[in-house]
Amino acid sequence: xxxxxxxxxxxxxxxxxxxxxxxxxxxxxxxxxxxxxxxxxxxxxxxxxxxxxxxxxxxxxxxxxxxxxxxxxxxxxxxxxxxxxxxxxxxxxxxxxxxxxxxxxxxxxxxxxxxxxxxxxxxxxxxxxxxxxxxxxxxxxxxxxxxxxxxxxxxxxxxxxxxxxxxxxxxxxxxxxxxxxxxxxxxxxxxxxxxxxxxxxxxxxxxxxxxxxxxxxxxxxxxxxxxxxxxxxxxxxxxxxxxxxxxxxxxxxxxxxxxxxxxxxxxxxxxxxxxxxxxxxxxxxxxxxxxxxxxxxxxxxxxxxxxxxxxxxxxxxxxxxxxx
Amino acid sequence: xxxxxxxxxxxxxxxxxxxxxxxxxxxxxxxxxxxxxxxxxxxxxxxxxxxxxxxxxxxxxxxxxxxxxxxxxxxxxxxxxxxxxxxxxxxxxxxxxxxxxxxxxxxxxxxxxxxxxxxxxxxxxxxxxxxxxxxxxxxxxxxxxxxxxxxxxxxxxxxxxxxxxxxxxxxxxxxxxxxxxxxxxxxxxxxxxxxxxxxxxxxxxxxxxxxxxxxxxxxxxxxxxxxxxxxxxxxxxxxxxxxxxxxxxxxxxxxxxxxxxxxxxxxxxxxxxxxxxxxxxxxxxxxxxxxxxxxxxx
Numbered sequence: 001x002x003x004x005x006x007x008x009x010x011x012x013x014x015x016x017x018x019x020x021x022x023x024x025x026x027x028x029x030x031x032x033x034x035x036x037x038x039x040x041x042x043x044x045x046x047x048x049x050x051x052x053x054x055x056x057x058x059x060x061x062x063x064x065x066x067x068x069x070x071x072x073x074x075x076x077x078x079x080x081x082x083x084x085x086x087x088x089x090x091x092x093x094x095x096x097x098x099x100x101x102x103x104x105x106x107x108x109x110x111x112x113x114x115x116x117x118x119x120x121x122x123x124x125x126x127x128x129x130x131x132x133x134x135x136x137x138x139x140x141x142x143x144x145x146x147x148x149x150x151x152x153x154x155x156x157x158x159x160x161x162x163x164x165x166x167x168x169x170x171x172x173x174x175x176x177x178x179x180x181x182x183x184x185x186x187x188x189x190x191x192x193x194x195x196x197x198x199x200x201x202x203x204x205x206x207x208x209x210x211x212x213x214x215x216x217x218x219x220x221x222x223x224x225x226x227x228x229x230x231x232x233x234x235x236x237x238x239x240x241x242x243x244x245x246x247x248x249x250x251x252x253x254x255x256x257x258x259x260x261x262x263x264x265x266x267x268x269x270x271x272x273x274x275x276x277x278x279x280x281x282x283x284x285x286x287x288x289x290x291x292x293x294x295x296x297x298x299x300x301x302x303x304x305x306x307x308x309x310x311x312x313x314x315x316x317x318x319x320x321x322x323x324x
Numbered sequence: 325x326x327x328x329x330x331x332x333x334x335x336x337x338x339x340x341x342x343x344x345x346x347x348x349x350x351x352x353x354x355x356x357x358x359x360x361x362x363x364x365x366x367x368x369x370x371x372x373x374x375x376x377x378x379x380x381x382x383x384x385x386x387x388x389x390x391x392x393x394x395x396x397x398x399x400x401x402x403x404x405x406x407x408x409x410x411x412x413x414x415x416x417x418x419x420x421x422x423x424x425x426x427x428x429x430x431x432x433x434x435x436x437x438x439x440x441x442x443x444x445x446x447x448x449x450x451x452x453x454x455x456x457x458x459x460x461x462x463x464x465x466x467x468x469x470x471x472x473x474x475x476x477x478x479x480x481x482x483x484x485x486x487x488x489x490x491x492x493x494x495x496x497x498x499x500x501x502x503x504x505x506x507x508x509x510x511x512x513x514x515x516x517x518x519x520x521x522x523x524x525x526x527x528x529x530x531x532x533x534x535x536x537x538x539x540x541x542x543x544x545x546x547x548x549x550x551x552x553x554x555x556x557x558x559x560x561x562x563x564x565x566x567x568x569x570x571x572x573x574x575x576x577x578x579x580x581x582x583x584x585x586x587x588x589x590x591x592x593x594x595x596x597x598x599x600x601x602x603x604x605x606x607x608x609x610x611x612x613x614x615x616x617x618x619x620x621x622x
Binding site: 035041046047050065121122139142144150208246265287 | 356364371377465466558575580
């Protein structure tokens with residue numbers, strides 16, 4: 001047991017003597033050469049074999065499939081860019097894109113602000129620090145499907161807690177699944193409930209690397225706490241923010257489990273697909289309509305969307321940071 | 325437990341004592357305490373509500389106003405979930421455990437190997453290969469590759485088998501990245517050189533020098549991977565059949581077929597997060613420590 005406890009210091013301990021007698025003799029030079037030159041490649045090879053099989057191969061084939069037309073009877077026909085052209089003209093695809101982007105924005109903007117404020121609150125001297133941090137992180141351990149099940153109930157039309165609370169204010173029951181905006185809001189809260197605390201902890205880590213003297217100097221100059229937050233903390237958090245926002249962009253634009261569970265496990269995303277995301281669209285085309293080519297083309301367009309989204313957010317955050 | 329928590333505790337203390345840290349610059353005001361209290365209540369409420377509904381009857385679950393205290397029906401509901409002919413719940417639970425455990429162990433080993441090579445061994449093309457890992461972390465492979473992966477599983481006749489779920493999960497760029505970072509920090513270069521001079525082979529250095537030092541990093545990666553795999557939904561939904569599901573797919577079957585049997589669905593959901601809650605309670609400190617360290621380095 002004690003061996004494990006000080007793993008940190010043990011790295012500086014000398015090598016155990018048992019290894020000292022294994023010296024390379026003259027006959028071992030080839031083996032030594034092999035060990036020095038080949039071992040690194042052997043060590044990284046499992047990752048790259050997996051990468052070839054489950055990363056590069058599917059990516060390449062997704063591109064290849066996207067040039068073909070599949071139909072239910074099993075005929076496969078080359079269409080070139082036909083799938084892409086058809087998709088840019090397909091209202092169902094664009095609806096999925098709009099839904100995805102709208103839910104992403106509705107979820108992410110308040111989430112970032114809340115996470116920042118929460119991190120600022122966490123960044124104080126207090127008792128029970130670990131307990132508080134664990135409490136904030138609690139949603140992360142809940143599985144996405146579980147979150148969605150509970151929130152679907154909370155947002156129920158007839159027996160949901162949310163409508164019950166709204167009724168105190170004289171608001172009529174809302175059918176959260178039926179319309180675009182209410183369903184987007186409901187799904188965005190699921191996402192935010194799960195990720196705000198996580199992002200706050202990441203921001204907190206970033207805040208703790210900001211040098212104290214910056215705040216001390218600002219205090220001497222008479223800057224208020226609020227001013228210090230916006231003019232020191234936020235700009236200094238820029239690298240952390242880029243990490244958090246890029247993560248949220250990828251996660252948000254590939255949203256799948258929450259909206260699917262919200263419609264009882266159906267990827268159609270509501271009666272008129274009012275909350276179908278692009279990931280659900282890909283699933284539906286590929287595994288409900290069995291149009292592999294169309295689904296593959298949608299996957300590449302989703303990738304494009306993520307690249308554009310990441311680039312825009314990256315530039316946005318850089319501006320926030322530069323605005324001192 | 326003690327073996328894992330002790331090193332993390334040391335690291336936390338070090339981080340706090342570091343001169344640049346602004347931790348605890350100010351005391352918590354009553355307002356911050358209030359904000360934090362409200363946040364914790366909001367964080368915990370859906371989980372609490374899960375217990376409330378799972379322990380009620382369907383009549384009570386659809387009461388107006390809704391119930392806010394647990395009832396006495398949990399045992400009966402759990403029995404109904406386990407006996408449900410469409411969910412295959414116990415199979416799902418077992419499958420999820422096997423999948424998550426296998427993937428976690430494999431990913432940790434693969435990542436520790438690669439992390440050691442990238443951090444402490446010099447080899448031609450190493451930088452480029454590492455860059456490739458970072459690039460692939462930006463690609464949502466799960467969405468991008470599902471069609472060919474599914475067709476691959478069809479032609480291997482693996483559809484419906486948990487092999488088809490396990491293998492693609494083994495590819496984990498984040499793990500390689502994390503272990504590279506961690507090895508750089510925890511294993512001094514001189515130590516590797518010294519072992520080399522003493523005639524230790526590369527594999528031996530990995531086993532005797534690297535592995536003991538990076539154990540806390542392995543724990544963090546392991547916990548993260550376990551939670552990630554346990555929760556994943558899309559790929560098992562595609563490649564598994566309802567009679568041999570993961571636990572998330574089993575809940576989905578309940579949700580799709582018994583949409584208004586709330587207590588049934590909630591009991592299934594509650595049981596599915598129990599393993600995660602146990603992991604969280606046992607390793608909470610490591611999870612937070614790992615998150616915060618990873619964030620600053622990235």
